[in-house]
Amino acid sequence: MGSIQAIPVDPIPESIHNIKFDSLPDKRRVWHAKPGSREEGLGKLVLLTPEVVAKAAASCIKTGQRVALNWDLTKLDIANFNRAPTQHHITSLLGGAGFDDVYIFNPQQSSQWDGLRHFSAPFPTPENPSQRLFYGGTTAMEISDRSNTRIGIQHWAKEGICGRGVLLDYVAYAERNSISYSALSDHAVPLRVLKQIAQEQGVQFQRGDILFIRIGLTKEWDNQMGPADKLSYAQSSNPQHAGVEGTEEMLRWIWDEGFAAVAGDAVSFEVYPPQKSYPGVDGNEVQGLFMHEYLIAGWGLPIGELFDLEELSRKCQELGRWEFFITSSPLNMPGGVSSPPNCLALF
Template identity: 85%
Template sequence: MGCAQPAPTNGVPPSPYELPYDSLPDKRRVWHGKPGSREEGLGRLALLTPDVVAEAARSCIKTGVRVSLNWDLTKLDIANFNRAPAQHHITSLLGGAGFDDVYIFNPQQSSQWDGLRHFSAPFPTPENPSRRLFYGGTTAMEISDRSSHRIGIHHWAKEGICGRGVLLDYVAYAEKHPISYSALSNHAVPLRVLRQIADDQGIEFRRGDILFIRIGLTKEWDTQMSPADKQAYAQSTDPQHAGVEGTEEMLRWIWDEGFAAVAGDAVSFEVYPPQKAYLGVDGSEVPGFFMHEFLIAGWGLPVGELFDLEELSRKCRDMGRWEFFVTSAPLNMPGGVSSPPNCLAIF
């Protein structure tokens, strides 16, 4: 599937999100809306129009069965990148007549949506060859200024992230073929495999879909890793994460299929660290890309990581369907960088 070239309406140029990938004037900078506007803050979520969401609800909600996609806030209990574990304090209220609780946590240390303030991309100039910008051309100085809420997560919180979700279960595919790998390695999943999984599962993508890819990190962390294994990962100076290949064909596919958001149970969705090159089908090398720089900083696309997809996978397999309605309510924090997904799949 792909996007047909749209025609201007009443002389108004089409939204850049309506253009096919190969027609984008600048594939690294698809910035939409005026600085500070709702349109800029939504980014790619602009694809989730009321019509798209209503059709997703009509076609996906059949049984009312619900599955949470939120991993415990205590996970990763031992995280890399110097991320501290969550703290949860329970405090007495009115002399023990009731209780409050206090949460101190970094959303990046468990299930989270990466907001548009999370990652930047290089936009060098002769005067500043190391310049990096966030979505819309937002600067690090603007984000550090707490009075500025530009491209904050609160834009997503106003309407939530709701629509048709589809799951590509790479863990099940790897078990079937068989393919042996660790979710904490630089194992890269190529596009041809994702397409094969979609064919095997009978998935036909629709514009505005929310794509989930099961890599197996939460399963490995919860059932296979010892405390020593987790500590070794947290202390590693060269952490590795399995994920999708960072290639241009992967970028083109994500764009042209019209995904409104992508998510998975991997630490970084794409393979990490970014690889300089990958082997193509014919054995030749193709260049690698750091996809966060395109997806988040370039396109305004929400990227979800460390979602708990284990029960979702079981429900999809038992029901013989890999589509479901997604409802996600990011925290309404003005100027927020990221958020727990507060996400449910409804069948």
């Protein structure tokens, strides 16, 4: 197998992001920035300092080969959760002298970054036991107010999401180890397996990395599912999505490794629906949790879903390395909830 050489990176300025998971004052609420500020809007992307990005570019861009990670905008062509399909209209301009596009789409239907407005977490009080808040304590009322752009996707758009990407190829690992599963099931990938994949690939993580995990949803959707299969999934009242285990152990690893963002080709990155428990290494059950509530609402960590990682996997195998430079330019939409990634991997 190939290897990834660790490149020394200047330390991130001392901040709450350098504190170990077990020493965090509140693991569910890392709200360190002033409400409404740029730093609040960036969340964990504050780790992508100019120094980190420059060193990532210097260490990763060697051949000039590029791979796009954007799945077809018309996929999922039949989506669950009542998400409407993409509409693309071509309109005539100046009597046929030219043409314009009109796009109507939900970014959640295809490759997308979940922004900080996408998901909340429960923060009950005696007065309001059902209260849920978004990152920084942002309320649903603030998000519904179109004049309020707090924690909107525009903060990410100003500088983009750029840095060192690393792929953990679970699909290839499963094939080597005769593990059979569907990406549209509650198949869960434990942390010990992710660590084993990293070891086999020669991966050494660096603070500020953008983590990609290949689960195989786009491959299965494009190559193994017919129209009836897709319709059955879309109409299911209890859809299932394979992904990483939702455990405190997984959260600890994601925090302590210092990832600036996580992404994959799964529908929801973590296994869905959230499981009450998972089998532990010692045979005992480990309590499950809903990681979206921690990663997005608690930490401000971008989650990428439905990225097309098939060509990326082939290129990594061809070159024998699983690191690359990532450029992603989210839509500059004030108050936006999510965005297509407009993402490239450069080798």
